[in-house]
Amino acid sequence: MRRVLRGLVAALALIGGGLAVDAAPAAADLPYGPYTCKSGYVWREAVPGDYVCVLPSQRTTTQGENALGPSRRQPGGGAWGPDTCASGFVWRESRPSDHVCVPPASRARVRAPASSAARAAS
Structure with missing residues (x-):
């Protein structure tokens, strides 16, 4: 669900131009995943x-x-x-x-x- 929301925010940023988002890293990108x-x-x-x-x-x-x-x-x-x-x-x-x-x-x-x-x- 988070990835979907991040993708939606990224798309809106491209369309709307200038919407800045400091998203948390995806769990898969963290050293121990969601833990x-x-x-x-x-x-x-x-x-x-x-x-x-x-x-x-x-x-x-x-x-x-x-x-x-x-x-x-x-x-x-x-x-x-x-x-x-x-x-x-x-x-x-x-x-x-x-x-x-x-x-x-x-x-x-x-x-x-x-x-x-x-x-x-x-």
């Missing part, structure tokens, strides 16, 4: 295939949570099977399959960037 982050942002990588763009410090925090996750599970499992979190921890849920146990504030932090991902082609 390219804006400068200063990196992929969160909470789970494989997690291409939400966040600040590098947020990715570092996420990597730390991944490392601590197993120690925050209920020993022997519980109501949610072997992924049941110990008291005071919840699943991060960056995706439905993300069962890393984190403090509730971390889950809230992870959910926020999903709606405002910093993509280069946005």
Whole structure:
């Protein structure tokens, strides 16, 4: 759809003469396609295939949570099977399959960037 709109704007610029447009690069022109982050942002990588763009410090925090996750599970499992979190921890849920146990504030932090991902082609 973007390519169609860019083509239409380019055609109008030729016809109308003087219409200047500074269009964002097409996703195909970006180093990682539509998953390219804006400068200063990196992929969160909470789970494989997690291409939400966040600040590098947020990715570092996420990597730390991944490392601590197993120690925050209920020993022997519980109501949610072997992924049941110990008291005071919840699943991060960056995706439905993300069962890393984190403090509730971390889950809230992870959910926020999903709606405002910093993509280069946005």
